[in-house]
Amino acid sequence: MKERKILLEHGSGGRLSHELIQEIFLPLLRNEYLEKLEDGAVFTGGGGRYCFTTDSFVVSPVFFPGGDIGSLAVHGTVNDLAVMGARPLYLSAGFILEEGFPFDALTTIVCSMADAASRAGVTVVAGDTKVVPRGAADGIFITTSGIGVIEYRRNLSAGSVRPGDAVIVNGTMGDHGAAILVVREGLRAAALVSDSAPLNELVACILAASPNVHCMRDITRGGLTGILKEIALSARMDMMIEEAVIPVAPEVRGVCEMLGLDVLTIANEGKLAVFCAMEDAAQVLTAIKDHPLGRNATMIGRVEAKGTGRVILKTHFGGLREVDLPSGELVPRIC
Numbered sequence: 001m002k003e004r005k006i007l008l009e010h011g012s013g014g015r016l017s018h019e020l021i022q023e024i025f026l027p028l029l030r031n032e033y034l035e036k037l038e039d040g041a042v043f044t045g046g047g048g049r050y051c052f053t054t055d056s057f058v059v060s061p062v063f064f065p066g067g068d069i070g071s072l073a074v075h076g077t078v079n080d081l082a083v084m085g086a087r088p089l090y091l092s093a094g095f096i097l098e099e100g101f102p103f104d105a106l107t108t109i110v111c112s113m114a115d116a117a118s119r120a121g122v123t124v125v126a127g128d129t130k131v132v133p134r135g136a137a138d139g140i141f142i143t144t145s146g147i148g149v150i151e152y153r154r155n156l157s158a159g160s161v162r163p164g165d166a167v168i169v170n171g172t173m174g175d176h177g178a179a180i181l182v183v184r185e186g187l188r189a190a191a192l193v194s195d196s197a198p199l200n201e202l203v204a205c206i207l208a209a210s211p212n213v214h215c216m217r218d219i220t221r222g223g224l225t226g227i228l229k230e231i232a233l234s235a236r237m238d239m240m241i242e243e244a245v246i247p248v249a250p251e252v253r254g255v256c257e258m259l260g261l262d263v264l265t266i267a268n269e270g271k272l273a274v275f276c277a278m279e280d281a282a283q284v285l286t287a288i289k290d291h292p293l294g295r296n297a298t299m300i301g302r303v304e305a306k307g308t309g310r311v312i313l314k315t316h317f318g319g320l321r322e323v324d325l326p327s328g329e330l331v332p333r334i335c
Contacts, residue, residue, distance in 0.1 A: 014226055015325040018325055048150075061180075070109035074198070082199050085152040089148050091122050093113065097130070099132065099133050161275050161303055168281065171293065172247040172249045203272070229309070
């Protein structure tokens with residue numbers, strides 16, 4: 001039999017990523033924290049609750065409109081902590097550098113990382129550097145871990161999602177992925193900027209607005225539909241989403257149409273989905289819109305009922321289409 005090998009799609013955040021986790025990582029490393037498959041592990045100690053997370057960044061190109069791999073690494077880790085209800089405190093950073101990578105580029109990336117950490121209110125307290133031979137990597141890869149303290153009383157998790165919950169996003173979809181693609185493909189398009197940003201201040205506003213937020217997730221690899229499907233499967237809930245109200249910038253839609261991509265599966269780095277009790281949806285939406293990162297916030301649907309984890313998209317034309325974990329040709333090395 002032909003030997004199975006890892007494909008680029010295994011790192012896309014779509015169906016093959018999900019299958020890889022279920023087939024290898026979860027069975028062999030299973031424990032009470034990992035099996036929840038959340039953005040971070042929540043644990044108690046010293047009378048408090050904390051969240052720990054880790055992530056890796058391999059984006060290409062490493063410099064893009066609106067950021068670079070350094071700021072992206074900080075934002076991604078801060079956001080994974082924030083959507084678990086944690087106030088981010090400390091990060092670590094590991095650098096894999098390819099022989100020949102320019103000193104000036106590395107200096108720019110680390111300066112960007114330091115600035116992003118300062119703006120997000122976190123401190124990089126530990127790190128590591130490895131250098132591999134020329135051709136053994138692609139310039140620079142960064143792995144970050146982070147820890148934060150949880151002060152919100154509710155457990156924010158897919159398992160806390162309830163029938164009737166509102167589904168809210170804080171802005172336009174696909175901005176990060178489109179910005180990367182414009183540079184990568186050398187397209188002549190309107191100026192597109194990544195939405196890469198720290199979400200911890202926005203999350204704090206959301207949690208202050210309502211005691212009935214059940215789940216949050218930052219919308220990264222796999223895009224909006226990928227994240228919603230993951231949560232639906234974990235919660236065993238069915239959802240109904242309105243395509244017509246999902247915010248998408250015209251320039252982003254144009255790039256995706258040009259390249260034959262579904263904008264709802266394209267990565268973001270400054271967007272999140274919020275699941276809250278419907279009776280609190282208005283006040284949560286107001287709190288989000290009052291923040292600079294939430295001016296285009298919209299309620300895009302609701303959790304219907306307990307079920308098998310179906311996500312139904314009501315299309316622009318009024319039809320109904322079930323969406324699944326993204327598969328096929330997804331954009332590699334987007335974050």
